[in-house]
Amino acid sequence: CNLAHHRTGRAAPPAGDSVLFEDTSSAAPAMNNQGYYTPGYNMGGTSNDMQGGAGVNNLFTDPMANAAMMYGSSLANQGKDMVNKEISRFMSVNKLKYFFAVDTRYVLKKLMILMFPYTHQDWEVRYHRDTPLTPRQDVNAPDLYIPTMAFITYILLAGMALGIQKRFSPEVLGLCASTALVWIIIEVLVMLLSLYLLTVHSDLSTFDLIAYSGYKYVGMIFTVLCGLLFGSDGYFVALAWSSCALMFFIVRSLKMKILPSLSSDSMGMGSSAKPQLRLYITVATAVFQPIIIYWLTSHLVR
Amino acid sequence: RRLRTCWDNMAFTLYSLIQAAILCVNAVAVLHEERFLTKIGWGVDQSVGGFGDEPGIKVQLMNLVRSVRTVMRVPLIAVNSVCIVLLLLFG
Numbered sequence: 112c113n114l115a116h117h118r119t120g121r122a123a124p125p126a127g128d129s130v131l132f133e134d135t136s137s138a139a140p141a142m143n144n145q146g147y148y149t150p151g152y153n154m155g156g157t158s159n160d161m162q163g164g165a166g167v168n169n170l171f172t173d174p175m176a177n178a179a180m181m182y183g184s185s186l187a188n189q190g191k192d193m194v195n196k197e198i199s200r201f202m203s204v205n206k207l208k209y210f211f212a213v214d215t216r217y218v219l220k221k222l223m224i225l226m227f228p229y230t231h232q233d234w235e236v237r238y239h240r241d242t243p244l245t246p247r248q249d250v251n252a253p254d255l256y257i258p259t260m261a262f263i264t265y266i267l268l269a270g271m272a273l274g275i276q277k278r279f280s281p282e283v284l285g286l287c288a289s290t291a292l293v294w295i296i297i298e299v300l301v302m303l304l305s306l307y308l309l310t311v312h313s314d315l316s317t318f319d320l321i322a323y324s325g326y327k328y329v330g331m332i333f334t335v336l337c338g339l340l341f342g343s344d345g346y347f348v349a350l351a352w353s354s355c356a357l358m359f360f361i362v363r364s365l366k367m368k369i370l371p372s373l374s375s376d377s378m379g380m381g382s383s384a385k386p387q388l389r390l391y392i393t394v395a396t397a398v399f400q401p402i403i404i405y406w407l408t409s410h411l412v413r
Numbered sequence: 414r415r416l417r418t419c420w421d422n423m424a425f426t427l428y429s430l431i432q433a434a435i436l437c438v439n440a441v442a443v444l445h446e447e448r449f450l451t452k453i454g455w456g457v458d459q460s461v462g463g464f465g466d467e468p469g470i471k472v473q474l475m476n477l478v479r480s481v482r483t484v485m486r487v488p489l490i491a492v493n494s495v496c497i498v499l500l501l502l503f504g
Contacts, residue, residue, distance in 0.1 A: 286424050293425040308473045 210255035210318055212245040220250050221257060225329050226353070228360045234367060243314075251364070255318065258325020262291065265328045268335050272411040275339065291328075294403055298324045305392050306369070313368045323364065327400050330357045331408055338412030346412045354401035361397045369393055435492060441481045442489055450478070 198204065224231050237249045246254040269287045273279040299320045306315065330353030338346030369389050450456050455475050468476075 286426065289427050290425045293427065293430045296430060307477070308470050310468060310473060 206316070206318060207255070209243075209245055210253070210322065212247050213254050213256045214247050217246050217250060217254070218257060221246075221254070222329060224250070225257075225326055225360055226333065226356055228356055228363065231363075234363045236367070253319050253322035253364075255322050255325070258322055258328060261328035261332060262325060265291065265331050265335070268332060269411055272335060272339055276413060291407060294407065295321065295324050298399065298403070302392075302396065309388050309392065311369055311389060311392075315368050323361065326360070327357055327404060330354070330400075331404050334404060335408050335411055338408070343412065346408075350401070350405060350408075354404060357400045357404075358397040361400060362393055365393050365396065435496065438481065438485055438489060439493070441478055442485060444478060444482070446479075446482075450475075 195204075234251055236251045237244050243249070244252055246252045246256075266284060266288045270279060270284045273283055273287075299317065302320050302324070303317065306313070333353050334346060334349045337349030341348075369392060370386065444450055446457065451458075455471070455478070457475065457479055
């Protein structure tokens, strides 16, 4: 019954369906299985073909232009593939995309934690089958959106502060930006070197370190704003507040990743200096933050 | 000038970072294995630690010095030549 209809349909259109299948027997694929789908598809297909054909004929009457456009688009695709390949040799773009997968709720909560981390309870970065969760789903995950935006805002704020003091010129803006960038690079390199020397097998990648190092710009912006609004006293109060908050944040965040878990039994008697050194690294990183905040913002608030 | 006096002590440009990096890598590259490192006990053959034990700081540092010397030997020739030419031309 039905099978017989299907088999004869593939060879030649059956008599009952000839109205539906006659025009597009060459274009449409397995039409017999999807009974009510095919009429719309076939008619849409034929009308699209005719419209597309008419449009192509109208736009490219010159086959040379058509060939040139296709050659150009294939060249552009090749160039794009080559650029992607070269870039992905240095850094994986997928890993970078993970750090920018944020949403508004995450940004607000993270900014609040950066400024007031004392009430935040759970500092663990949650995993989902061996891959860390994106910042959208886990508020403890580091991201690169806040540091980037905070860096740019800091540069603009520095320009504004210098303009208030009538010391502004466009070169100063570039100088401030490159100074801050150099300090980030130095800090990340020192962190990487110390993590390598102490053979800390953590999953902190370079981007993670850049993220944690860039969180201090939020504190810097807050400090500079208070210094501009409330004068020198407000500057020092805000400096103290954001330093303490940032130190607490860094210590709690890095403690999970750098220091060994308490249940590691093999490290118990062999190297008792190791946990101490790791603690020193964490504390040194935390203490470095207020120093660099003061160093980079004191000249803006006189 | 006014710009220099305000920023003298803290203005880092990216060029100064590159200069510092080149100088540091040059410093690591001139540490000779036989004549110097083995004399002070930092030679390559002295870095065999116990198996199953994580290497200490000194071993990691010796490995780092050796890797930097091996990897950066040829690129440093090129980078130093370019630096010399540029400094001669542009001061």
